[in-house]
Amino acid sequence: MNRILRVPMAVLGLAAGTLLATGPTFAQDEKGKAVYDKVCVACHSAGIAGAPKLGDAKAWAPRIKAGIDTLYESAIKGKAPAMPAKGGATDVSDADIKAAVDYMVAAAEGGAGEPAAAAPAAPAAQAAPAAPTKPRPAALSFNRLLKPASKRNPPPPEDGIHDPDNDGTHALQAPLQVFEALPRSNAGNRVDWVKSLDNNLIAPRWDRTDPAAAPVVMDLNIVREVKGSMPDVVYPHKQHTAWLDCSNCHPQIFIPQKGANQISMAAILLGQKCGVCHGKVAFPVSECRICHSKKKNVMPVKNAQAQ
Amino acid sequence: MRIRHPGALWRGAQAAALAAAVCIGGFGTSGEARAEYADVVINNYSDAAGMRPVIFPHWFHRIRFRCKVCHADLGFQFKAGGNEINMVKIIDGQFCGACHNGDIAWSVENCNLCHSGKPGTPTQVHESTIQKLAIQPQAGGQQ
Incomplete structure (x- = not known):
């Protein structure tokens, strides 16, 4: 009985702990994740062109060691050989890019929303409203003949023709799950x-x-x-x-x-x-x-x- | 180009217009939809029947079957919406029903897996050359 009870208690305790830890930085994490999902994911999810993968502690460790400011600079200004400035999305504000870096650093350190990673993000959070992200019309984006990586092979609920309100849509296989191996x-x-x-x-x-x-x-x-x-x-x-x-x-x-x-x-x-x-x-x-x-x-x- | 009859001239003009469209308009984005290349929306009867239109993902099927299985053995024409498929035929084992019978693939009671399109989406081959170059019919009066 005791053991049966202990599990839910532990879960509760963990949940409360996580809430406490993430509470103040939750919005910032979400912002970082949103930017990551939109921009960085194209390379940093699969490790394309040597990009350190999300959550890959080993690949991130030397980069984190170099300091968060160095990371910010690499992300915003780009870094040879393959990292383009702001991951190619130059219309995203510096603050948003920093939030995405924080998100990826936190993921590499083993838990998104660690206060350690969130601390340097605080000034970024203040700067964020000053530089709102303006979506650019498609005709003005760089090389409109090429689809940006973030718009290729989206999963069915996000592809614009499947109805996301349909529960069956969410049961369908996403193309990238297969295409990555081809x-x-x-x-x-x-x-x-x-x-x-x-x-x-x-x-x-x-x-x-x-x-x-x-x-x-x-x-x-x-x-x-x-x-x-x-x-x-x-x-x-x-x-x-x-x-x-x-x-x-x-x-x-x-x-x-x-x-x-x-x-x-x-x-x-x-x-x-x-x-x-x-x-x-x-x-x-x-x-x-x-x-x-x-x-x-x-x-x-x-x-x-x-x- | 050797012109043989007036039809050829007209076709030539169409071609020039298309080529111009490719150069000027480019393969621009058509609205917000960015589904997989060759996803086919079939909306022959769905809207009228109060169902979502069907979306057939070519990519998913071509990993599992070669073109020949559906387009030669099962008699699917190379034309979106050109096969007049309905649920009676499917339950009878024709077209989709040749596999979607609970034996080779999941059966027809999983309505929402096929009928998963946004209501009002017209019949089309998504991302096809024609779709990118021609003006699309408005989706159910929306947009």
Whole structure:
């Protein structure tokens, strides 16, 4: 009986202790976490480009030893080789960045909201209202053609089309849970699906029920010469037949006969020909050189003059 | 470009307009939605039936099945909303119902896992080239 009681008591005591410890700095921690979730998370959650991971005490220890002011400076001004100033989010105020640093330091020291980490944050808290964060319109952000890391692969409740009020939404798997283990690419899902399959990192079934069924892969490259200065297109049957059946493309989309298919980027952009998949589910048309990959045989100028 | 008939000319003009749109407008953000590339919203009947629209995540399925399984064996056309799927067909084992039968994948009583879109979201392939370049229908009169 005594033992049964002791557990809840301990939990209560711990809860009260945590409340006492975090009480005064709670708002600051929340601010730090919010900034971390928005900006820093892109690198500091997975340890991209050598970034010390959140909660990784070993990686953080030498940095914490260098002093909190050094850390603040590195975060705000950036640090070679990979840390951009303010993690790339230059519209975030210094105070907010400091709060995020405090949050990460606290996490590394073993408990978010430790008073030790919060103490240097006090002046930052006072400065915070003086420099409110103004969200910048999308058109004015740096390189609007590129999605910032914080906006890639969000979990379903935050992706803008799933309804966060629906309980089922929260039961769905988040893309990053899987994508982190897969080779990345620069567009689409930001996953290199062909490489993922080639390297056996995924094992999608070829048959609905039979896990052993394997595709008949056809290794035949079709070269299409294109007008203008773009390199010619090499179409590999190999990568396509690993995913698709012949009947998916032939004869409805492509007549299986040399020279019988008029293909243009216009048609592809409109969702026809290659655009039936590329630009909808397979890598998008922004990745020109994956298809346009064969250098043209241009006659050198010297030879042309000699003739 | 060799022009063969007036249709080709019109298509050429469309292409030029599209190319211009790519250069000028760029692949800009379309509103707040930033769901996964190739997430398909299917809202053929859902709104009218008082259900949330269906969101089909391609990424989730292509990790588990190759394109061929659904698009050749099960007869899914390459067109968002083009398959006229309804719950009767699914319960009958067609389309989604070929797997979502409690045997291969979870069964149809988990309504909210598929019907999880924001009400009023139109049928679309999220992040598709066309979606990024064309003006989108307003979501249920909102925005």
